[in-house]
Amino acid sequence: MDIYRCVSLLGSGGTVRLPDCAGFGAVLASSGARVRFGSAPVGRQAAPARHLLPACRARAMRCASEVGKRQACLLQNMYGFTLVELLVVITIIGILMALLLPAVQAAREAARRTACLNNLHQIGLALENYHSQYLCYPAGGLEWRPSPSQIQRKNYAWSAFLLPFLEQEALYHSIDFNKPFDDPANAQAAATILPVYLCPSMGRTSLLRQGRGAIDFGGINGTRRVNQNNPPNGVMLYDKYLQAAHIRDGLSNTLAAAEAAGWPDGQWINAYNVYDVMYPINNRQWPGMPENEVQSVHPGGANGLFCDGSVRFLPESLDIRILAALCTRANGDVIEGF
DSSP, X not given: OOHHHHHHHHHTTOEEEESOHXXXXXXXXXXXXXXXXXXXXXXXSOEEGGGSOHHHXXXXXXXXXXXXXXXXXXXXXXXXXXXXXXXXXXHHHHHHHHHHHHHHHHHHHHHHHHHHHHHHHHHHHHHHHHHHHHSSOOOSEESOOSSTTOTTSOOEEHHHHTGGGGXXXXXXXXXXXXXXXTXXXXXXXXXXXXXXXXXXXXXXXXXXXXXXXXXXXXEEEEETTTGGGSSOOSSSOBTOOOOGGGOTTOGGGSEEEEEBTTOTTOBTTBTTOEEEEOSOTTOOSSTTOSSXXXXXXSTTEEEEEETTXXXXXXXXXXXXXXXXXXXOSSSOOOOOOO
């Protein structure tokens, strides 16, 4: 029998049997406990504890003391945190969260910006494949409506003509191009959501704009900082097709499209999804003004698609004169290291 169990039994007035007092040790039964020696009781009544040897009694006392200490340690370990310790732990957790949360959000935004860049790159590949097949770039808008009241004009956007090159042949053939884009016959096709035309960073409650599939990228018609963009000096022109040879400033130095977040008429089928540039990136002069600019929700800039199919992040710090030069196709501008 374990010596600690022996002591516990003695403390409760129980009876303990010791096989050998000299070899195993002795226990103290100060409360009148009875002790048995050997494997069988002596007579009909166990020997009282007073017959134990003095050395065995002293050893039992030491064992009882050790048991008491161990029980005290166990009780001490059962206590939880103090209020001060709990407050310190909560404070440390709060500090760690305050340090880690911005880093997590920045990592998520970086991933979303990369996805947006990839979507624009897919559009760039479609643009190059369109040029390879038709030997020209698509018109910025077909039968553009200078006024919304001219409902007889079809007003199809450049992004609608890229559908076959974005693995959307079925959608392309479902559109009746003999009727205007907003004709009821085209309502179902126009309401199709195309993820390749969306920026993942855009916070929106609906992927539709005025009942039609949204697009977060706009074709560059030119810049008003050069001749008031009259005639248009960009690439995405209304009812006119350009070839690569017409872009004399260089394909890698001329923007074909860029982010245009928040434009109410930003619908992939609508030819109003073309704009000229006047202001710096992400810097509309008047909130809610009725025109679009290079605009995104990415911190620090916006993504732009060049005529060679490359995609670059355009920083907000980009000089407006350089941005204007990127928007013209044949102004003789020399651009290096922007």
